[in-house]
Amino acid sequence: MLLLLTTVQQEENQNKLEALYERYRFDMFRVAYSVLKDYHLAQDAVQSAFIRLLNNLDGIDQIESEKTRAFVIIVTRNISINFYRKRKRQNNVMLDEVEDILADESQVIDDKIVNAELFDRIKSKIKHLYEPYADILALRYFYHYSDKEIAELLGISHENARVRLHRAKQSLIREIMKDEGWD
Amino acid sequence: MSSSSKEGAKQRILETIFEYAGLCHVENIIKEIEDEANSWDEPMHFPEELDEKMRKIIANYNSNYNRKTKTRRGRKTAKKVLSKAAVILIAILTATAVFVANAEAIRIKVLNLVMEDVGEYTTVDIKEEPEASEDILATVPPNWEGLYAPAYIPEGFAISRYESYNHINTIVYSDDTGQMILFEERSREISNLRLDTEYADAVPIKINEYEGLLVEKDGIVKIAWYSDEFLFTLSSKIDKNELIRIAESVELIK
Numbered sequence: 001m002l003l004l005l006t007t008v009q010q011e012e013n014q015n016k017l018e019a020l021y022e023r024y025r026f027d028m029f030r031v032a033y034s035v036l037k038d039y040h041l042a043q044d045a046v047q048s049a050f051i052r053l054l055n056n057l058d059g060i061d062q063i064e065s066e067k068t069r070a071f072v073i074i075v076t077r078n079i080s081i082n083f084y085r086k087r088k089r090q091n092n093v094m095l096d097e098v099e100d101i102l103a104d105e106s107q108v109i110d111d112k113i114v115n116a117e118l119f120d121r122i123k124s125k126i127k128h129l130y131e132p133y134a135d136i137l138a139l140r141y142f143y144h145y146s147d148k149e150i151a152e153l154l155g156i157s158h159e160n161a162r163v164r165l166h167r168a169k170q171s172l173i174r175e176i177m178k179d180e181g182w183d
Numbered sequence: 184m185s186s187s188s189k190e191g192a193k194q195r196i197l198e199t200i201f202e203y204a205g206l207c208h209v210e211n212i213i214k215e216i217e218d219e220a221n222s223w224d225e226p227m228h229f230p231e232e233l234d235e236k237m238r239k240i241i242a243n244y245n246s247n248y249n250r251k252t253k254t255r256r257g258r259k260t261a262k263k264v265l266s267k268a269a270v271i272l273i274a275i276l277t278a279t280a281v282f283v284a285n286a287e288a289i290r291i292k293v294l295n296l297v298m299e300d301v302g303e304y305t306t307v308d309i310k311e312e313p314e315a316s317e318d319i320l321a322t323v324p325p326n327w328e329g330l331y332a333p334a335y336i337p338e339g340f341a342i343s344r345y346e347s348y349n350h351i352n353t354i355v356y357s358d359d360t361g362q363m364i365l366f367e368e369r370s371r372e373i374s375n376l377r378l379d380t381e382y383a384d385a386v387p388i389k390i391n392e393y394e395g396l397l398v399e400k401d402g403i404v405k406i407a408w409y410s411d412e413f414l415f416t417l418s419s420k421i422d423k424n425e426l427i428r429i430a431e432s433v434e435l436i437k
Contacts, residue, residue, distance in 0.1 A: 013244065014241065014244050017241045017244055018241055021238075021241060023239055025229055025234075025237070026220075026229060027216055027220075027231055028265065029230070029233070030216070030219065030220065031216070034219070038228070043230055043232070043233040043236075046233060046237075047233065047236060047237065047240070050237060050240065051240070054240070064422035066209065066210075066213045069216070070208075070209040070212040071214060072214050073216060074212065106386055118200070119203060122200060122203050122204050122207060123203075123207045125204075126204040126207045126208050126211070127207070127208075127211050129204075129208075134204070134208040134211075135208070137204050137205050137208065138204075138205035138206075138208045139205075139208065140201070140205070140207060141198060141202040141204070141205045142202055142205025142208070143205070150245075150267055167195075169201060170339050172200075172204055173197075173200075176200075176248070182367050
């Protein structure tokens with residue numbers, strides 16, 4: 001019985017994987033290539049990203065949904081960035097510098113950020129937020145992954161995920177409050 | 184209002200803000216990818232060598248990744264365990280488990296096998312065999328010749344499922360109240376079985392002339408014993424004396 005049950009489940013997962021691949025392979029490659037600008041490296045990134053998705057198959061409810069599509073793109077993009085960082089250490093320094101700058105600025109959460117304009121402001125600011133920050137916010141608060149799960153998905157350490165999330169929150173709040181009359 | 188509840192409320196507002204930001208980000212991603220796709224003059228070429236690798240990964244999914252996904256799935260679905268499936272859980276536990284049986288003695292392995300680890304299986308739809316026809320015996324599935332089955336089953340129970348797969352032969356009996364009894368036989372040559380005896384009452388038992396073990400845990404009774412050729416297990420929530428009686432009635436179907 002066990003074998004039958006597991007076989008049924010395996011077949012379902014394999015079908016899900018095939019459907020996921022068929023539906024999003026072009027998106028994945030396009031995203032990886034746009035980050036890496038390298039045909040071969042983009043292939044490696046897609047493969048690596050797909051394995052992350054494969055290990056997280058239960059987190060994907062529906063193949064054909066915008067939520068899933070964005071999730072696939074977020075994972076692929078972040079894995080591609082990892083590849084990019086590994087390949088070019090100088091760029092790695094640049095990205096780290098961005099994070100350090102943000103880390104140095106403490107942000108006080110204030111009542112005044114909550115008003116009628118808030119949601120328009122969020123919508124506008126998230127668009128210009130450093131993408132890995134926007135990605136990790138979405139993974140944490142929209143997809144409801146834990147820090148540890150995010151670390152596994154994005155191929156970064158648990159500590160790195162935690163710090164990045166903290167900085168992402170700070171950065172977004174700071175951006176929301178930055179315009180006139182808010183800070 | 185206390186300062187802690189005010190802080191809590193602020194925290195919830197912030198989380199809502201971040202959730203909304205995440206949603207907006209997802210919408211932006213979709214829009215961007217659509218815009219980008221439309222901006223390409225020619226249909227995108229997907230590398231053939233990558234396609235080949237990816238299809239291999241998918242084809243090898245079962246063998247390479249099954250264990251990992253089972254573990255993850257188990258954690259996520261453990262909370263969904265239904266009480267009615269408890270017997271199935273234990274059955275699966277016993278089916279997966281390893282009973283190290285050698286010619287000299289039964290060696291009991293005390294394991295940290297916990298129900299959570301197999302909770303995933305309760306969410307899997309069980310592929311049922313066709314309904315047993317009315318003319319078959321209440322205790323023996325059709326085409327069961329050469330295999331073993333209990334000759335005695337308590338009143339009210341009848342075969343609800345049976346399966347013979349990869350040298351593992353399983354019969355599930357159930358009654359109108361949802362109670363189940365699971366019987367399983369497997370060849371000793373392929374069988375290793377571990378029984379979860381942690382925090383359980385486990386006592387040696389003789390089923391006919393064969394050595395075995397009776398384990399009671401969480402209201403579920405499990406009996407495992409072996410003959411010269413086969414390893415047998417019985418699991419149920421019914422009275423243990425009834426289960427022993429069933430075990431003692433197991434016989435070769437000719």
